[in-house]
Every structure is written in C-alpha cells, then in structure tokens.
Amino acid sequence: MEVLCFVACFSLSLINLKNLVCSTVKHSFSGIFTASTGTSNLPEVVAVALVNNIEASYCDSKIEKAIPKQDWMENLRDGEPEYWKEYAQDCAVNRLFFEEQFHILKRRLNQTTSVHILQKVIGCEWDDKTETSHGYQNYGFDGEDFLVFDLKTLTWIATKPQAVITKHYWDRQKTTNDLWKYYLTQVCVDWLKKHLKYGRISLMRTDLPSVSLLQKTPSSQVTCHATGFYPDRADLFWRKDGEELHEDVDKGEILPNHDGTFQMSVDLNISSIAAEDWKKYDCVFQMSDVKDDIITKLDKSVIRTNQKKPLDMTIPIISTIVISVILLGGYIFTKKR
Missing domain, CATH: 3.30.500.10 (MHC class I-like antigen recognition-like)
Structure with a gap:
C-alpha cells in the first residue's frame, strides 16, 4: 500500500x-x-x-x-x-x-x-x-x-x-x-x-458523494468536502446568490480514495462575510450525466469543526464528591471495626 x-x-x-x-x-x-x-x-x-x-x-x-x-x-x-x-x-x-x-x-x-x-x-x-x-x-x-x-x-x-x-x-x-x-x-x-x-x-457505474462542511476554528475558512463519488467527471464550487464564486475560494484537485471512488474539496474565505449574508452562499456538487446537483447551504448548524463544546462539569463534580464520600465512609467504617 x-x-x-x-x-x-x-x-x-x-x-x-x-x-x-x-x-x-x-x-x-x-x-x-x-x-x-x-x-x-x-x-x-x-x-x-x-x-x-x-x-x-x-x-x-x-x-x-x-x-x-x-x-x-x-x-x-x-x-x-x-x-x-x-x-x-x-x-x-x-x-x-x-x-x-x-x-x-x-x-x-x-x-x-x-x-x-x-x-x-x-x-x-x-x-x-x-x-x-x-x-x-x-x-x-x-x-x-x-x-x-x-x-x-x-x-x-x-x-x-x-x-x-x-x-x-x-x-x-x-x-x-x-x-x-x-x-x-x-x-x-x-x-x-x-x-x-x-x-x-x-x-460505468455512478456513485454520488457525501458532502460535508468542515471548519477548524470559527474564524478559519470553511471547506466543502465531497467524497465517495464515481466517476471523477465532477465539479465542486461555491456560489453566492446563485452565481459561481471565483474569488476568496481555493479549489483542490480530484483525489482517489482507497475504495476506487474519488474526493475533492473547495475552501471559502469567510473573513469578510457578514453573519446575515451566510444564507446567500451555498456549495454545489455537479456530476456529468447526473441531472440534479447536490447543494449544501452555508449554515453554522451543519458545519463540522474540531472544536469541542465545553462540558457540563456539574454532574462529574457531584459524582466525584459522592464517590469520595462513599469511599471515605467505607474507610472510616473499616477503621472502626
């Protein structure tokens, strides 16, 4: 390999x-x-x-x-x-x-x-x-x-x-x-x-991809990633108000997957996009000989990111206290005996 x-x-x-x-x-x-x-x-x-x-x-x-x-x-x-x-x-x-x-x-x-x-x-x-x-x-x-x-x-x-x-x-x-x-x-x-x-x-088969929006941090570029498609006669691009964007985008090459399908991605620079304008943008996947495009709206709720949400520490803290009390009680009980 x-x-x-x-x-x-x-x-x-x-x-x-x-x-x-x-x-x-x-x-x-x-x-x-x-x-x-x-x-x-x-x-x-x-x-x-x-x-x-x-x-x-x-x-x-x-x-x-x-x-x-x-x-x-x-x-x-x-x-x-x-x-x-x-x-x-x-x-x-x-x-x-x-x-x-x-x-x-x-x-x-x-x-x-x-x-x-x-x-x-x-x-x-x-x-x-x-x-x-x-x-x-x-x-x-x-x-x-x-x-x-x-x-x-x-x-x-x-x-x-x-x-x-x-x-x-x-x-x-x-x-x-x-x-x-x-x-x-x-x-x-x-x-x-x-x-x-x-x-x-x-x-001669046709496999459609799964399309995801990816982002490392809230301020970094948003990547539209399509994977699992076949054949490689495909295109992926960002649009604003239905028009393909050629600025503030960075399109990658079509790459092979290990299973014989393909993947590709295109980045969108969002640094100058106001929050209220996000709804104007979408990512479009097109495949030759396939009638319907796969359209993914630029939406914060569907973006996958590396950042993890803060954990609610209330339950773990209470659990720790309870366990400590139980262990301590068991220790005291043993000592008394």
Whole structure:
C-alpha cells in the first residue's frame, strides 16, 4: 500500500496529468512508470495501469510480474490468457526500457548520486460516441515536467533546458517514434476497449458523494468536502446568490480514495462575510450525466469543526464528591471495626 500511495502522489505532482481527465463521453487507459534511486524501501521501478483513472494492474522490478488489482481484471486475465500474457510481457519490457532510460538520463545530467525520480505517463483517451481518440506520453524528472511527445509531428518537446539534449537524440529515433504512434493510436485504444468490456459494470457505474462542511476554528475558512463519488467527471464550487464564486475560494484537485471512488474539496474565505449574508452562499456538487446537483447551504448548524463544546462539569463534580464520600465512609467504617 505504501508503494501505491507513493506512486499515486507522484502521479499527481511530477507530471501534468490533465490529459487523464475524462469528459462526459471519454474513457482513458494509461500507464504510469516511476523509477527512483536513493529510496531503499521502494522497488527501483514501479508500473501502474489505470483505466478511467482506476488502478487496474501493478508490476515492479522486484516481483517482475503483472498483478490484477480489480475483480474484473482477474476475469480478463482468466478469460483472455493470450492477451494477459502479452500484457504482462509488455509491462516487463517497458519496465526494463524505462529503467535503462533512467540510468542514461542520470548520467547525461550528471545526477548519479542522491535521490532522483523519473516518471512517465503514457496512454490514450477514446470517445465511445464519436469513436475518436488521442494519445499522450509525458516525462517528469525530479518533480518537474521534462519531455512531452508530440503525436502530430512525432517529435519531442523539451519543457526544461536540461531536456534539450535528450529531445534532439529522441527526435532522431524515427523508427521508435513511429512505434510510439502505432501504440498510442491503435494498440492503446484496443486495450482500452478490452478493459471496458470486462470492467463495464464497475467502470460505468455512478456513485454520488457525501458532502460535508468542515471548519477548524470559527474564524478559519470553511471547506466543502465531497467524497465517495464515481466517476471523477465532477465539479465542486461555491456560489453566492446563485452565481459561481471565483474569488476568496481555493479549489483542490480530484483525489482517489482507497475504495476506487474519488474526493475533492473547495475552501471559502469567510473573513469578510457578514453573519446575515451566510444564507446567500451555498456549495454545489455537479456530476456529468447526473441531472440534479447536490447543494449544501452555508449554515453554522451543519458545519463540522474540531472544536469541542465545553462540558457540563456539574454532574462529574457531584459524582466525584459522592464517590469520595462513599469511599471515605467505607474507610472510616473499616477503621472502626
């Protein structure tokens, strides 16, 4: 679990993953490869496959095999043994290829010591209504975007000066870039459709969230928190008089829960809101393809806070006195006897 949490965190922080966000009719299949040095408690390379942003399978440089992470992935493995064999081999080959890229890059950047992390996100989106698709392949190094594959020109875009040398070298690998195009436009889409076939019941479901208002202290910001929703095609925002607010708000990213659902939150700065104006504000949760929004009014009576109400000490004090008297009486009674 620690390894998966590590991968999930870096999946969000090292590379811009906007490509993975699905619209109302899109599905996605992606692989996230993470290579690291200086982290002795982790495998050198970890690979995770996501379908619609849900973890579908896992492999790393220690176990050297693909592990299904969903019940429907086990059905795919058992129902399509030849495909699963190819799937597992692809994971192993890509892992070794990525590991070699990591070592070359460290030497090229003269970064062979201390902690370093290289990550790749590769995948595709497919629209099941228009039958259109597009692929993506991005690299991040030590927490920052590094290289992006341009599928139209079959060249690489360096997002950091340190990546320019690698960009020019990879641009010259015409055959490899043609293979990436084939994978991103055909193989990836075929794999995505196959995964959707086995995971349709789970992947096509709709789970609505529980929405809560949270606050640390009476003067701190109010957080609207929605958790337990699926899929992640959702939005959460504050309104005033029915109009969405863009100032005095801080919206967080959509994050995965351990059970395959998602959560998100948005903060509202209430320092300048008069008490009589609270009724003008509400938090709105919207989900794609769901008609009715979930609306939560800004109301002090429903806000959950860390502060505890003062306890009524009358009863405990009386109880303590009574118990003391009883014990003392028992002691005196014993002494007299």
